[in-house]
Amino acid sequence: MALALEHLRRTFGDFVAVDDLSFTVGPREIVGLIGPNGAGKTTTLRALAGILRPTSGHVSIDGYDVTGQPIEAKRRLAFMPDEPHLFEYLTVDEHLRLTARLYEIPDVDRRAPPLLQELELDGKAGALPGELSRGMRQKVVIACGLIRDATTLLFDEPLTGLDPLGIRRMRETILARSRAGAAVLLSSHMLHLVEEICTRVIIMDRGRKIADGTFEELATRADLAAAGSSLEQIFLRVTGRDVGA
């Protein structure tokens, strides 16, 4: 498995953000991680990316433990957060070069131009983040994630700030990376996107996994069959928020 979580638990003081969470994502899989606000999705992604240390449990990328062998694990991982954190004094091109250097990618000159074109950033290579819109900065973060051949891609709300064309392009990009063999874990509140591109869905609530399966599996589950045929209806039922909906 490209990505595996085993009994992940993360607490902040007395508050349990993620509790006993286990799942795997294999190559060519696109798994949607959904849940209401405060469900623990971002904490899970941050733990996967090595940003937060698990309180207990294990997280591994391609068999490398994120805590025990962080460098090997991180080399195989690309995390695209919802907030674009960029260095305000480096240009778009320099962000790509810095990423390439840190991830030991020698052919950045060959990879950068088509990637910038794919993400509609061509012509912005020399721009500083302060000169870009929020959507473009988001694309720079995504470009830094895609410049390398990561086996596992983590997206946290990847479409935030993108225009309709950007959303369409991003959807195609994610699908293309999955077809090329990457394992993709995607957290989003845009249920139609999840429904459209994900091969499997994990629903979290209050730090715990409450549903895991393909869309068809969830739709035919005995306790959810009555909810309806859309992911939104299933989501509302499984999280107990369908009362009065």
Add this chain to the structure above:
Amino acid sequence: MIGASLYITVCSARNRARVRLRRLREPRYLVGALAGLAYIYFSFFGRFRAQRASRRRRNAPMAAAAVAALVAGAPALIAIALMLLTMMAWLMPFDSGLLEFSKAEEQFLFPAPVSRRWLLVHRMLRSQLGMLFGAVVVALTAPSVSGYGRLRVSIAMWLLMCTTKVYFTGVTLARARLGAADARARRVAWMPLAAMSVALVIVGASVARAFAGRPYAGFRDVLTRLGSVAGSGASSIVMAPFLAVTRPLFAGWPQQYLIGLAGSAAVLVACAVWVLQSDAAFQEATTEVAERKSRERTTTSASYRVRGAAAWRLAATGRAEAAFIWKSAMQTLRIVDRRAIARIVTVVLALTIAASSIGRANGLVSVVGAFSIAASLFTVLMAPQVLRIDMRQDLQHLELLKTWPVPPSAVVRGEIVWPGVLITAIAWLTMAIAMALSATTFSGVAVTTRLSLGVSSMIVAPALVFAQLVVHNAAALIFPAWVPIGHQRPRGFEAVGQRLILLAATWLILLAIALPGGVVGGVIWFILRGFVGALAYVAAAGVAAVIIAVEVLVATEALGPAYERIDILAVERAE
């Protein structure tokens, strides 16, 4: 509507106090608060006690005469200063801050069904707590003799600050209408400016008459003459409002003070009425202020500039540390104007050459030499604390840094190399100047000794700089909640205390790092001085520098696990 404004003010203050009190449950904030309070107590009250004791020892009649002269003349002096300030407010584009609405206020209050006048009243009410705090601080630092005296100064100061703030708001509102299309509105806007100009001419003429042709005998004489300007003729009339707001600060209790306070309050009311009458200009003025603030923000955020194609290009492969050095170098080169730096260096070098060739006779060399030594000391000992282009800044980007597949110790090393190199370069420049001028600055010292000491300083400087950077970065990694990250400026007693404790700890650890090198270097110097003379300093400095450098390297390795363990929430909570 006043109720809503009071509600916002009270709730904000209460919640802020609650958050600060709640965090005192954590030892680091409690210790910080105690240290901060102790610092404030000893720096104010302890100082006053010492002053009172020394006052008692001094000649009492002389002191009484000086105080009497001050009380008589100071209101006039401050009143004239205030008058100039109020005139400046018309010429300079600064404002009182009353029209600077926060983003939340813009979002909630602007679309609300409330009048512009109410929005102004709201801002006035909101600013009261800050001004009360400022007034109390002024009263605490004032050389008053009793607690009640300080209370009286606080009230008088608060009225003065309120009046100034409201007046400046009035100026901002009036300025927005100086070019109004409506002739009446334009006349109303120009009227106060015209009145102020006439008043200034009258006072200026009186001051000129008081000082022309008569040389003054000391500061007390200046105060007396200014007092006469403010107390007679036409100038006494035009200065009346300015004197009214300053008089309570120096008035005796009770009658003079209470009358003075009533006068000051009357001026405040007059200013408030003027501002509330000008509320028609509110829209233009707030737009103007918002635009200016937006421009200032843009200037700050876009102060990085890509200058030409001469940027240092990062090689595709190599050590991870080099990538961090490149990143920090880019930041420096993009915020610093290299031509300006070149000009400064040229001027400094030209001054040094000029001083060494023509300035020996008039002491210029001594001044420049002493300045260079002071600059060297400041650069080596303080610059590592001030220049924060290392982990202290990059913890803002921890979420990104943590995802990079880089050995943690390489991150720590990479973060400190560039600021270390930069500070060392500046220190070497100032040291080189000091050495070049040392023949005059230290004319009694032999040339070999001077040069040996200079070279020794240059050898030890980078070791000390890097040692300090390691300590500061270690503090940021081990106690992220104690260290201001990026552009943070934490406030409160606990923040003051935390800064003091951190500074003391930093110096203590630096001392511990420097001690082994210092001891071994001292022994080397002691052994060699009989054989090689002053050159022993150089040998000792070399050995000390090597020992400190090894300690620094070991420390960066040891900090690796600290970087690996650092919790992003510890950083976020400090923000």
